[in-house]
Amino acid sequence: GQNIDQPTEMTATEGAIVQINCTYQTSGFNGLFWYQQHAGEAPTFLSYNVLDGLEEKGRFSSFLSRSKGYSYLLLKELQMKDSASYLCAVNDYKLSFGAGTTVTVRA
Amino acid sequence: EAQVTQNPRYLITVTGKKLTVTCSQNMNHEYMSWYRQDPGLGLRQIYYSMNVEVTDKGDVPEGYKVSRKEKRNFPLILESPSPNQTSLYFCASTPTLLGGNEQFFGPGTRLTVL
Numbered sequence: 072g073q074n075i076d077q078p079t080e081m082t083a084t085e086g087a088i089v090q091i092n093c094t095y096q097t098s099g100f101n102g103l104f105w106y107q108q109h110a111g112e113a114p115t116f117l118s119y120n121v122l123d124g125l126e127e128k129g130r131f132s133s134f135l136s137r138s139k140g141y142s143y144l145l146l147k148e149l150q151m152k153d154s155a156s157y158l159c160a161v162n163d164y165k166l167s168f169g170a171g172t173t174v175t176v177r178a
Numbered sequence: 179e180a181q182v183t184q185n186p187r188y189l190i191t192v193t194g195k196k197l198t199v200t201c202s203q204n205m206n207h208e209y210m211s212w213y214r215q216d217p218g219l220g221l222r223q224i225y226y227s228m229n230v231e232v233t234d235k236g237d238v239p240e241g242y243k244v245s246r247k248e249k250r251n252f253p254l255i256l257e258s259p260s261p262n263q264t265s266l267y268f269c270a271s272t273p274t275l276l277g278g279n280e281q282f283f284g285p286g287t288r289l290t291v292l
Binding site for chain 2: 079101102104111112113114115116119121158160162164165166167168169170171
């Protein structure tokens with residue numbers, strides 16, 4: 072089965088940086104996704120990692136270490152609109168999601 | 179506009195009354211899936227379909243049925259709903275699960291079973 076862990080909640084100040092960690096134990100691995108979900112809305116795609124290393128996309132970056140079963144999502148220059156849940160999902164030839172990390176950005 | 183649509187968006191029903199939640203996508207995607215989302219549990223996959231007439235159980239299939247008679251539609255059927263199926267349901271589609279293809283989610287269906 073799948074075991075995907077991420078912190079439940081994080082709080083940060085506008086303009087700051089926040090790092091959301093995700094650890095996983097899966098029987099197979101075909102990539103890791105990060106999704107953003109605002110309250111009451113559908114998840115939307117943020118990033119995808121399949122090889123070790125850092126993928127940067129504007130203010131958001133995602134890192135993967137396959138040997139450690141570890142990923143993080145880095146949100147820079149936080150804005151109020153970044154207040155949302157962030158979902159880590161592992162593709163083990165079916166997609167399994169972590170419970171999500173709720174990030175609250177304070178002024 | 180490329181999208182996944184679900185209907186109804188909100189539904190309140192009673193125990194045992196059969197219901198169907200429809201899902202349709204206009205992107206010619208082969209892979210479709212249904213998830214339920216509950217507080218503290220995240221998104222859990224109910225059923226998925228890799229192509230027409232090919233469906234398989236996800237992590238929480240009990241109490242649900244699906245069908246995939248055409249590529250664009252993937253309805254979720256609750257034959258005899260129970261209160262523990264009260265949840266937020268999402269349909270999603272993607273070209274395939276291979277590579278970095280993102281899943282496109284529908285807007286969600288909030289179901290309450292009394």
